[in-house]
Amino acid sequence: MDNRKLIALRSFIIAAGATAAASFVGVFAVMIGASAVEMGWLQSSSNSLSNLGQILWGRISDRVGRRTPFLILGSVILAVLWYMLPYSYNPVDLIILYALISLFSAMITVNWYSFIADNIAEKRGHFLAIITNIASMGTVISLIAIFFLLDSNSRKDIIIPFTAASISYIASALIGFMLTEKKSKSIMSKNLLGTLKTLKNNSIFYQYFMATNVQSFFWSLAWPMFPITIVTIMGFSLKVVALLTIAAIGSALVTQYFIAKFIDNINRIPLIFLNKIMLSGIPLMYAFFDSFPLFIGIEIYSGFLGSIQNSILTSYTLDVVPEGHRAEYISILNGFNGAIYFAGALTGGYLLSLFIDFFPLKLALIFSYIIVFSGRFISSFLFHGLKEVDGGRNRGALSILFKPRQPGSPSGAPINPR
Numbered sequence: 001m002d003n004r005k006l007i008a009l010r011s012f013i014i015a016a017g018a019t020a021a022a023s024f025v026g027v028f029a030v031m032i033g034a035s036a037v038e039m040g041w042l043q044s045s046s047n048s049l050s051n052l053g054q055i056l057w058g059r060i061s062d063r064v065g066r067r068t069p070f071l072i073l074g075s076v077i078l079a080v081l082w083y084m085l086p087y088s089y090n091p092v093d094l095i096i097l098y099a100l101i102s103l104f105s106a107m108i109t110v111n112w113y114s115f116i117a118d119n120i121a122e123k124r125g126h127f128l129a130i131i132t133n134i135a136s137m138g139t140v141i142s143l144i145a146i147f148f149l150l151d152s153n154s155r156k157d158i159i160i161p162f163t164a165a166s167i168s169y170i171a172s173a174l175i176g177f178m179l180t181e182k183k184s185k186s187i188m189s190k191n192l193l194g195t196l197k198t199l200k201n202n203s204i205f206y207q208y209f210m211a212t213n214v215q216s217f218f219w220s221l222a223w224p225m226f227p228i229t230i231v232t233i234m235g236f237s238l239k240v241v242a243l244l245t246i247a248a249i250g251s252a253l254v255t256q257y258f259i260a261k262f263i264d265n266i267n268r269i270p271l272i273f274l275n276k277i278m279l280s281g282i283p284l285m286y287a288f289f290d291s292f293p294l295f296i297g298i299e300i301y302s303g304f305l306g307s308i309q310n311s312i313l314t315s316y317t318l319d320v321v322p323e324g325h326r327a328e329y330i331s332i333l334n335g336f337n338g339a340i341y342f343a344g345a346l347t348g349g350y351l352l353s354l355f356i357d358f359f360p361l362k363l364a365l366i367f368s369y370i371i372v373f374s375g376r377f378i379s380s381f382l383f384h385g386l387k388e389v390d391g392g393r394n395r396g397a398l399s400i401l402f403k404p405r406q407p408g409s410p411s412g413a414p415i416n417p418r
Contacts, residue, residue, distance in 0.1 A: 003119055003180055004127065010175045011131045015138035017168020018082065018105075020146065021161035023245040024238060025085075025098060026227035031155045034091035036356060039224035040349015042095045044342040046102040047220065051338025053106025055331045058114070067115035072176035074107040079169035086159040108172075110331070119182060136253050140246055147242040157238060199332075204387050205320045209333060211382035213340050215276070218375030220344030222283050225352055225368055229286050230295075233362060240292065244299045251303030252310075259311050268312050273384045275312065279305050280376035287369035319389045348372070 001009075029042050061070050081101045088094035120127055142164065150157045200206050230236050236244075285298045321329035351371065355364035 001178065006175055006179055007116065007120070008131060008134055010172055011135045012138040013168045013171045013175075015135035016142035016164070017171075018078070018165040019135065019139045020142040020245075021082065021165035023143070024158060024161050024241060025094075026223075027231050027236075027238065027241050028086075028155070028158050029091055029094050030227045030231040031158075032088065032091060032094065034094070035349075036224060036228065036352035037349045038091040038095065039228060040346045040352075042091070042098060043220065043223040043349070044345035045095060045099040047223070047345060048102075048338040048342035049099055050102040050106050050109075051334045051341065053103045053338075054110045055335045057107040058110040058331050061111050061114065066181065067111040067118065068176050068179050068181045070107055070111040071115065071179075072173050074104050074111070075169045075173035075176060077104045078108070079166045079173065082162055082169065083166040085165075086162040115179070115181065119180070133253070133256075136249055136256075140249050140253075143242045143246045143249075147239055147246075150237075150239045150242065155238070202320075202322060204389060205322070205329065208316070208320055208386055209336070211379075211386065212333065213336055214382055215376065215379040216337050216340040217344040217347075218372060218379055220341040221348040221351070221375065222286070222369065222372040223345045224349040225283075225365060225372070226286060228352070228361075229365060233365065234290075234292075234295065236292070236295075244295060247296050248299040248303035248306070251300040252307035255304045255307035256311065259308055267388050268316050269383070269386050269388050271308070272312055272316065272386065273380065275305055275308050276380035276383050277377065279309065280373055280380055283369040283372040283376065287366045287373075316386075316389075 025046075026039070026042070029039060034042065057070065061067060064070075078101060081097055081104070085094070085097050085101070088097060116128070142161075146161050146164075149160050199209065230241065230244075279302075282298065282302060285294075285301075289295060289298060317330065317333070348368070352364060352368045355367050358364075359367065
């Protein structure tokens with residue numbers, strides 16, 4: 001079996017296993033008694049490590065010049081960690097295990113797409129689009145199957161998606177041995193600090209870099225709150241979470257199909273700005289919506305806007321980074337986002353905890369969501385002044401390394417396993 005078929009097979013398996021399972025992590029934490037502060041630590045540690053880890057693993061694998069050893073080792077470690085996850089009997093154990101999962105998922109992410117960049121040359125962008133669709137379908141099919149396997153009243157059923165994730169990484173390790181690899185050349189400079197000092201020289205990238213980091217704080221502020229709303233306020237079961245996630249992914253798939261037809265022929269700045277403004281309203285929906293149909297509506301809305309955001313921002317990011325330094329600049333952007341995510345999600349957990357000391361949980365969530373909405377809305381105007389560039393809309397393999405977090409996932413902000 002050649003590399004292309006192996007890549008497609010692995011993408012489907014991981015999406016059906018680990019990606020689907022990640023949708024349940026936040027709600028599982030609430031089910032085992034995680035407080036607002038503990039939810040802040042769960043979301044902040046996992047999302048920051050998944051981003052910051054890309055810089056670490058990317059530079060190490062570049063020095064080695066090989067990707068498959070990291071893919072195999074990372075897959076074995078992740079298989080063990082996912083198998084252990086359902087046996088977390090307290091939030092602290094879950095936080096530690098999921099932080100480790102995030103760190104080693106970063107090893108997989110950067111090496112997986114670097115492997116594709118190194119070994120798939122012909123029609124790479126088209127190939128990646130197909131792989132993305134295959135992965136999305138794998139997640140949807142898996143979630144539908146999980147829906148029918150879950151007992152709506154039993155939290156013990158969390159073992160089903162988490163064990164599926166473990167099995168998917170065992171399969172990933174086996175596929176890693178079958179991949180044919182050529183030794184890669186380093187794509188990052190050896191002086192990271194030197195690159196950081198020159199960021200301001202690229203004014204277009206620097207403006208986008210600052211806007212993204214400022215809004216990332218308010219973006220991540222809500223992540224500890226979403227799962228608490230889903231489980232404690234709405235009382236939704238694991239089965240319902242599966243349905244909500246299916247609605248979001250289904251909406252994103254349909255949107256992705258149509259937006260691909262015109263994304264290369266438009267001025268992206270107005271669309272980026274409008275998209276950010278519309279996304280800022282999601283926390284208010286979580287604050288005031290009170291029924292299952294309305295939450296399905298949130299996920300459809302979230303999937304629609306999230307798909308536009310991912311497509312437009314990925315395209316724009318690749319066009320504003322300097323040619324020849326694409327991987328390095330994307331890793332820096334992701335790394336700083338990771339640090340901001342850590343601060344934002346942790347602040348969100350402590351903010352909600354502070355309000356809980358003075359108000360009932362529902363009212364505390366409403367006040368917290370209003371603050372999140374205000375921050376997201378105001379910071380959206382930072383994107384209004386961005387400059388459009390004509391970079392050929394090159395969406396190469398490394399574009400997937402920049403993947404904005406989904407805006408309204410019921411699990412908060414699950415990492416994207418690779």
